[in-house]
Amino acid sequence: MASVFEMPYQVPFFQADNKHQMTLPSMLSLALQVSSLHSKSLGRSDQFVFETYGLVWVVTAYDVTIHRFPVYDEAITIKTVAYAYNKYLCYRTIELLDEKGEVLVFMEATFALINFETRKISPVPEALIAPYQSEAIKRMKRGERLPTLEGATAYPLVIDYFDLDLNNHVTNHKYVDFFYRHLDMAFLERHSPKRLLLYYHKELRAKDKAEHLVKQEGLTTFHEIRSSKGLHTQAKIEWREDELQGLFD
Known part of the structure; x- marks a missing residue:
């Protein structure tokens, strides 16, 4: 079963707009933050990936469905699962949940690894991805x-x-x-x-x-x-x- 990572979060003033709603850019930034923290908890921090493989993570796609925006000062939970990967791409879901566990926002993010020097996409090393316990798939998910x-x-x-x-x-x-x-x-x-x-x-x-x-x-x-x-x-x-x-x- 794929590794699950959760963390509590309270929407701060500087991430809310004039409707008191959490902004869309802030939610994307938070998605990257929680993804990075998940990786760090598995011993696969961004620094580890760079120093070990000379690679950096990049996002290639987001598909975000918003049922309701979190609002200023609301306590939410962020939940993420890196659920699948193929030769070149990794797939992760990020959910923002309210205090009752209802899904406010559902995101699907597609990640790739690029060589920092050449800027070319690299195959996903098996040793790097192993701790996530993600499903290995052959097909490329088409958006x-x-x-x-x-x-x-x-x-x-x-x-x-x-x-x-x-x-x-x-x-x-x-x-x-x-x-x-x-x-x-x-x-x-x-x-x-x-x-x-x-x-x-x-x-x-x-x-x-x-x-x-x-x-x-x-x-x-x-x-x-x-x-x-x-x-x-x-x-x-x-x-x-x-x-x-x-x-x-």
């Missing part, structure tokens, strides 16, 4: 295919110093910040995401001259981050009308 955007609005993207992580590329949750940046404030005030599908194709660095393409179809927004190097990121966000409204006045 929903997102269309190439046509007729989208393009915005120049400014990458700031604090957008970068230890690997010197834009950190995962910052892409959602970019997506929100070019959506109408009145729309955001009255709507909250119910599902996020996010694919990472290429690393984005500070020197890349990138643009954010966005297209809205009803309560669904489609996003791409592109540069002269090609497609970096694709996303689809499905929104629901929100009874809560932000404090913009």
Whole structure:
């Protein structure tokens, strides 16, 4: 049976928005944190992986379903399981649970290992993955295919110093910040995401001259981050009308 890791968490002020809801970027950041803590508890910390294999973990995809956002000061439990892997990819679920054990947020994350020097994807070493007791599978899990955007609005993207992580590329949750940046404030005030599908194709660095393409179809927004190097990121966000409204006045 695959290893399960849980930890309690209380939503702090700085991770809540003006509706008192935990922000989507904060939830993605928390997902990475709990994944890292799980690995560390099994003797497979990020430092161990780098020093032993010269590899670093990267996220290649998120599929996030939000039943209800955790709110400011709410006590929740984060539960994660690295349940399966194949030659090149590892699959992990992350759940945010309320005090009754009800699932508030369900995330499925896909991870890969890359060589820090060459930036190429590496096969998953069996000795590295063994403590997780994950199921070995041969197939590659296929996510929903997102269309190439046509007729989208393009915005120049400014990458700031604090957008970068230890690997010197834009950190995962910052892409959602970019997506929100070019959506109408009145729309955001009255709507909250119910599902996020996010694919990472290429690393984005500070020197890349990138643009954010966005297209809205009803309560669904489609996003791409592109540069002269090609497609970096694709996303689809499905929104629901929100009874809560932000404090913009």
